[in-house]
Amino acid sequence: MTKPESMIDFAIRDTVGFFLAMTVIIGIGQERCAFAQADVRSGAKVLLNDGVPREVENVTIDQKLGGQIQLNLPLTDSLGRRVKTGYFIDGEKPTIITLNYSNCPMLCSVQLSQLTRSLADLDLQIGRDFQILTVSIDPQESTKLAQETKAKYIDQLLATQPLAGEGWAFCTAQQPIITRLADNLGFRYTYDRKSGEYYHPAMLAFVSPQGVITRYSLSVDFPPADMKKALVEAGEGSVGSPVDQVLLWCFSYDPDSNSYVPQAWKIMRLAGAGTVGLMLACLTPYWIGRKASPSRKPKGDDGSERIEQQDVS
Numbered sequence: 001m002t003k004p005e006s007m008i009d010f011a012i013r014d015t016v017g018f019f020l021a022m023t024v025i026i027g028i029g030q031e032r033c034a035f036a037q038a039d040v041r042s043g044a045k046v047l048l049n050d051g052v053p054r055e056v057e058n059v060t061i062d063q064k065l066g067g068q069i070q071l072n073l074p075l076t077d078s079l080g081r082r083v084k085t086g087y088f089i090d091g092e093k094p095t096i097i098t099l100n101y102s103n104c105p106m107l108c109s110v111q112l113s114q115l116t117r118s119l120a121d122l123d124l125q126i127g128r129d130f131q132i133l134t135v136s137i138d139p140q141e142s143t144k145l146a147q148e149t150k151a152k153y154i155d156q157l158l159a160t161q162p163l164a165g166e167g168w169a170f171c172t173a174q175q176p177i178i179t180r181l182a183d184n185l186g187f188r189y190t191y192d193r194k195s196g197e198y199y200h201p202a203m204l205a206f207v208s209p210q211g212v213i214t215r216y217s218l219s220v221d222f223p224p225a226d227m228k229k230a231l232v233e234a235g236e237g238s239v240g241s242p243v244d245q246v247l248l249w250c251f252s253y254d255p256d257s258n259s260y261v262p263q264a265w266k267i268m269r270l271a272g273a274g275t276v277g278l279m280l281a282c283l284t285p286y287w288i289g290r291k292a293s294p295s296r297k298p299k300g301d302d303g304s305e306r307i308e309q310q311d312v313s
Contacts, residue, residue, distance in 0.1 A: 059199045061218055062186030069097070069184050069211040075135065075171040078147040085181070088133045088169060089211045094234035095131045097205040099178075099187050101138035101198060102149040111202045111220045116153045120160050121224040127167025130231050134168070137182065137189060137198055139175040146170045185213070206234040 071086030089095050098115070100108040112134075124130060136146060150170040157164040173181070182189065189200035204217035214234040222230075 058188050059190060059201055060188050061201050061203055061216060062188065063216050064184070064186040064213055065215070067184065067186070067213045069207055069213065070180065071211055073173070073177050073181055075173050075177070076143060078143060078150045078170045080143045083169075083171070085133070086211075088131050089207060089209065090131075091209045093130050093209055094214075094231055094236075095133055095207045095209075096231075097185065097207055098132070098134045099137050099182060099185070099189075099200065099203065100134055101136045102141055102145045103138065105197065107200070107202060107220070112153055114220045115204070115222070116156050118222055118224045118227055119164070120157055122161075122227055123224075124228055124231055125163060125167075126157070126161045127163030130167070130235070132168040134170045135178065135181060136170075136172045137178055137200060139173070139178060141172050143172060146172050206230045208234050208236055 069085060069089060071084065071089055073085040075083050075085065077083055098111070100112060102108075119126065126132060134150075147170070150165075150168070154165050154168060157168075161167075181187075185203070185205050187201070187203060189198055191198050202218065202220045204222060205213055206215040206217075208214050215230045217226075217230070
């Protein structure tokens with residue numbers, strides 16, 4: 001009968017086995033590196049997987065901040081009416097523009113669902129304070145399908161955004177028009193003939209009432225607070241209260257985090273100006289009171305004003 005192994009024996013055996021396995025792995029890795037180096041020295045072509053599929057190499061957003069959206073591009077809305085981009089960029093309200101398509105298997109649904117959630121919590125009103133224009137990048141999309149897609153998201157907004165049906169348009173267009181609008185926005189996408197799908201990025205473009213691109217969101221998630229700041233910025237004073245304008249001045253957009261971040265030096269300047277203003281407001285009544293009160297002359301023992309005679313001796 002063999003003697004059972006102790007816990008120390010188990011530990012020694014497992015440790016030795018671990019180091020043997022690591023030695024084998026390192027040896028294999030070094031051998032492959034040696035083969036790769038030999039292939040490079042011999043001029044052989046080495047294929048590296050950089051993790052980016054060929055189909056999406058050019059799928060990106062070339063941010064064209066300050067660029068102009070053409071206002072004469074013909075579109076067809078979800079009711080079949082012929083309209084132009086200038087109908088939605090009307091010179092009065094800012095506009096959010098998105099490029100999607102109804103048959104998108106994943107990204108469009110995720111992006112528009114997240115956008116709907118943010119809009120539901122936004123205290124600005126669609127149709128009153130701003131508008132949204134969603135244009136399909138699929139030239140084959142029908143008006144009926146666009147109408148069904150619109151109803152899907154508008155129904156989720158009616159509780160808090162009663163004018164969403166009027167202020168959020170879902171439109172289709174012919175390919176040349178889609179290409180021109182995408183170029184205006186810097187929206188780069190590709191079409192895969194095998195799958196019949198479009199590879200495209202997620203994008204919200206915030207456009208001023210005159211059609212100037214002021215801000216992008218390149219994420220599927222854009223919090224309501226940041227969305228409000230972007231709309232106030234795009235509105236150029238036509239959206240939000242004076243307090244919103246002051247708050248926006250204290251923030252700047254960080255594209256890396258896809259959010260507005262506070263600027264410490266601006267907040268300090270604002271706080272300093274507020275302190276000075278508060279001091280002036282408190283001291284002004286005191287200064288006014290001192291100037292308004294008459295100077296009192298000294299009185300004699302009988303209560304009458306005493307006239308001091310100047311010594312002329």
